[in-house]
Amino acid sequence: MVGQDDNAAGETSRRLYVYNCGFLTQPRIRRILTLSGYDIRLGKPGPDDLVGVWGQSPTSWRGEAVADRMAAPVLRVEDAFLRSVLPGRAGEPPLGLLLDRRGVHFDPATRSDLEVLLAEHPLDDTALLDRARAGIAALARTHLSKYNSFDPAAPCPEPGYVLVIDQTEGDASVSASRADRNTFLEMLFCAREDHPGARILIKTHPETLAGHRGGHFRDGDLSEGVEFLSDPVSPHDLLEGAIAVYTVSSQMGFEAILAGHNPVVFGQPFYMGWGLTQDRMPLDRRQRDLTRAQMFAAAMILYPHWYDPYRDRLCSFEDATQALAAQARAWREDHAGWVASGMHLWKRAPLQKVFGQHRKVVFEDRADRAALRARRDGRRQMVWASKAEGHDAAFRVEDGFLRSRGLGADLVPPLSLVLDDLGIYYDPRTESRLERLIEASPHLPEDETARADRLIARLTRSRLSKYNIEGAGLPPGLPAGRRILVPGQVEDDASILTGTEDIRTNRALLEAARTANPAAVILYKPHPDVEAGLRDGAVADAQLFADAVLDRTDAMATLDTVDEVWTMTSLMGFEALLRGKSVTCLGTPFYSGWGLTDDRAMPCPRRTARPTLAQLAHAALIGYPRYFDPVTGLACPVEVVVDRLSEGAVPRPSRLNRLLAKAQGLAAGQSWLWR
Structure with a gap:
């Protein structure tokens, strides 16, 4: 079959002759095709070559004519169903491609590779369907659609409306369904007849809103109870508030299925005919009934070729x-x-x-x-x-x-x-946004908790921390016994000024740790900023309380050798939790108060949830921060930053x-x- 999950990247490279300059001038498209096993060429194809065309674009006739003359197979290329943040006409490259050797997914005149998947693939693998269900939930949770230049916080209309979806003039999927403006007017008439008295919203296409292409509906088509919705709201929220959805061939009809609707469909897009839609133009050859998860698995996991812009490779849907x-x-x-x-x-x-x-x-x-x-x-x-x-x-x-x-x-x-x-x-x-995320984290879906577990394992395996400073090894001859690490902090640090009461200095912290643990081996590690002479917090007589002072030692090597950490509010307490160490807090850092630490400070009554370590880590490392990739200059997931830190592909301090x-x-x- 086709798609990244069927190892398209492992195919023998085949020459692909193109006659549309977009294949040559758009680097992302060229790269995805190359990674998918196609060698883009100009000229005359041979008997073992293919001709590449862009869907059914106005230029596709050139390649089709050459393919007919040379009896060469055609590869039809289209954007994947999750394309980009901005519409393609804004210049943003696609995140994936649909590469189809049989037809094009939106044209019912031929059976596309996607239709064959939907009709013939077993779609019964438990792991695949679990991925599909998790994927449906992930798109809803992150408010992702084909285009994503909308604000999920923007208010939607009051629920209870009928949603009628407009599309752009000249849309190839509309033409392929033999539809036109009259079809859209018929759809609006049927929506009014089926739901008398209901409020009807006509959803304007994002490219129409951006001024790129007009839609099929006009101001004169409106009547009492019918209005345009041009606000850039989340499609997921919009679908949640709808009582019915009407479409010709929009991808939003597919998203309506994923949201639990059985949309009324007036065209013949790929998602009609499988028992999940109300079809006004049936296609007799589609007789199989599918679940939403099965359709999603075929259309979003098996069919597309997804691209990872950070690592320059094909990747999974996830x-x-x-x-x-x-x-x-x-x-x-x-x-x-x-x-x-x-x-x-x-x-x-x-x-x-x-x-x-x-x-x-x-x-x-x-x-x-x-x-x-x-x-x-x-x-x-x-x-x-x-x-x-x-x-x-x-x-x-x-x-x-x-x-x-x-x-x-x-x-x-x-x-x-x-x-x-x-x-x-x-x-x-x-309350902080992080605190609210931690409070909600016990309700994370299983796939997100599993992602956090993988992240923790990667961080510990790669020995990564906040600053990742290469320090010296531990000094030889450290005393044996129950070892407690006391990490020093910068004493005018805001977390100490706001999150501590009685214990507010490194010396007081050391004294408290020794008093509570007279027989333990206390190891004191000064803060790197203090060691560097950049901040306050030195303890001149640390040896009075500590068995050893670990100057300029590697932080992760230090954690490896201890059983516990005593801290005021240091992030090393969180890093110790990630590595399975016991942590005692004499202040109130973000990771205390959730049942994972021994808390000696005044409790925070807002913190009532009892998350697992993975759930806490998800809030702190995935949900709360934003990450920046220094290689591509793009916003990125946390896993990319972990790669960069592991590989050393990050800025380093210079002498200047x-x-x-x-x-x-x-x-x-x-x-x-x-x-």
Whole structure:
């Protein structure tokens, strides 16, 4: 059969002759075809060659004519059903392709490879169908569709409406179904007849909204109770509120099936005729009844060739979904633009790369001017979390928990950042977005929990942490016994100032750990920023409480050798949890209070959930941060950053960075540096 899951990438390369310049000028399309086993050529095909055409585009006749003359088979190429964030006419490359040697999926005149899959493939493999069900849920959870330039938070109409889906003029799938404007008018008439008195919404196509192509409905087609819906709302929310769905051949009809509808279909798209639609133009050869999971497995897992833009390879549906979810999240959060405050000069270029890809970030430190600029330009406000006082409407920004290979204090740019609209993760005095994610994490679907388990295993196997600084090995001759690691912190760190009460210094932490564990082996590891001379927190008499002071040692090697960690609020407590260590908290870090740590500080009454470690890790490492790939310059899933950190394909601190960091720290009393 066809598709990435059937190992199309392993086929012997075949020459593919093309007569449409798009195959030559669009690098992503060329690359997917090459990875799928096709060698793109110009000229005259031989008996063992194929001719490539783009679906049934206006230029496809050229290739079809050559193929007829040379008796060469045709490969029809189309965008996959999850295409991109923006419509194709906006210039964004596709995330995958449909490569069909029999026909094209939207044309019922011939049986396409997809139709053969739907008709003949057993579609009874339990693992495949489990993937399909998880995929359906994932698309709904992340609000992914063919195009994704909409805001899931945008309000939908009140539920109870009938949804009539418009399509663009000249749509090849409409022509292939022998439909025209009259078909759309008939569909609207039937919707009104079937649902007298109901509110009817005509959903405008995204390309019509963008001004690329017109639709089939006109203002004069409206009547009482019928209106256009042109707001860029989530198709998933829109379908959830509908009582009926009418379509000619739109992919949204397929999405309506996945949402639990049995749409009324006036054309002959690939998804009609399988017992899941109400067909006004039946196709007699389609007699098989399928479940939603079976249709999804064929159309989304087996049929497409999905592409991984980060690793330059073909990939699974799941990997493609994670890539599109990361890029869609970035567009949805950034497309209106940001006014950023509290960002020191060296941070601005990295922040521009992450948050300014769709509209440049404007930097303005004064709270009143930032608010005015945001209102005037329709932007949102962000502020570095430690500078948030006075910026009441702003999102707080901070480093994520897989940050870089090197310190922020050494001016190494981050690979992950968090945007928090409620508070910030290190301040337990108010609820944060991370806290809300952790509270909800026991309800994660199994596939997402499994993803977090895989991530934990990868992090521990690759020995990755927040900063990934290469340190020295452990000193020889460490005492045997029950070993407790006490990680030092920067003492003016915001997490200490907001998340501790009685124990607020490294010396007090060491003393408390020794008092509670007189017979244990206490190992004290100073914070890297303190060791580097960039921040406060040195303990001159640490040997009074610690059996050994581990200067400049490798953090992960240190964790490997201990049984427990005692901390105020250090992220090393979270990293210790990931590695199966017991953790005692004398402050209130984000990972305390959930039943996974021994909490000696005042409890946080909001934290009532009891997540597993994987669920906590999902919230902290997958759901909360945004990740930036330094190789492609794209928003990416966490797994890509893990790859980059493991491979060393990330920015590293230079000597100039270190000198600049020290100079600015001295000039500003070190108060300007990030935490």
